[in-house]
Structure formats: C-alpha cells, structure tokens
Amino acid sequence: MVGKTAGKHTSAEFVAFLDELTSGQPRKREIHVIVDNLSAHKTERVQLFLQEHPQVKLHFTPTYSSWLNQVELWFSKIERDVIARGVFSSVKDLAKKIMRYIRRYNHQAKPVKWSYKNTRNRIRPDSDSNVTVHLEAGALASERPEW
Numbered sequence: 001m002v003g004k005t006a007g008k009h010t011s012a013e014f015v016a017f018l019d020e021l022t023s024g025q026p027r028k029r030e031i032h033v034i035v036d037n038l039s040a041h042k043t044e045r046v047q048l049f050l051q052e053h054p055q056v057k058l059h060f061t062p063t064y065s066s067w068l069n070q071v072e073l074w075f076s077k078i079e080r081d082v083i084a085r086g087v088f089s090s091v092k093d094l095a096k097k098i099m100r101y102i103r104r105y106n107h108q109a110k111p112v113k114w115s116y117k118n119t120r121n122r123i124r125p126d127s128d129s130n131v132t133v134h135l136e137a138g139a140l141a142s143e144r145p146e147w
Helices: 011-023 045-050 070-084 091-107
Strands: 029-036 058-062
Touching: 011 029, 011 045, 011 058, 045 058, 070 091
Parallel strands: 029 058
Antiparallel strands: none
C-alpha cells in the first residue's frame, strides 16, 4: 500500500503523489491508478503530468459508485483501526499514526481479490440507465445481489 497524507486534496498534491509513486519505478513499467471523479484528478496540471509520464494511466470510477472504488475499503479500514480508536494530539500526530499503520500493514499485506459475478445486475454499455439500486440493510437475503 502506498500512502501519503496531505493538508488539502489539490491538483498539486495529487501530482506530487503521482510523482512520488513513479519515482522509484522503471520508466517503462505501466502504472495504473484508479481514482474517483474529484476535480483535482482532472486538471491541466494532471494532464501535463500524464503527458510527461505515458506509462501512468488513470482509471476513473463511475460517478456515485464509491462501492467500486477499492480505496474506499482501505479508508474504512483506517477509520476502524486507527481513527475511531485513536487519540491524537494534533493533525501531524494523526498523519504520523496513519503512515505508521500503513508501514505495519505492508509487512503482512495480501492482495485484495474482488470480483463481481452477478451479470444480471451489470450496467451494459448499450443501457441508458444511470440509476444505482441501493438495498436497505434489512433486505432479505433472497433479495440481495450475489456479490
């Protein structure tokens, strides 16, 4: 897991992260980064970085589909394991503890294997639907999609 804390989520911070991400990699290695649709990910500064680093490819998750974004699972894990149980003397202390957590996690990290098997509920390219179905927490097991 590669992580970086930042005071703001600006285009400059995002490009600095991408630069850090690519700095230790061979120039020809393809790097795929999955991002949400935050405006900081789509600026001219980011486009310039991508032109200068053609091995880096950004993949955008669909709007309003945070459940597809694997980093949301990671943020949830940090929330549960670090933030919810933590005591922090400052923002700097919080950042230090998050980075320590990431380093410890990386010692025993395992790849996330995620798949979506229920083809009935997939949105097809020829579909004009942009509606997402959300199930209530109390939905019957038989009503839930198999994912």
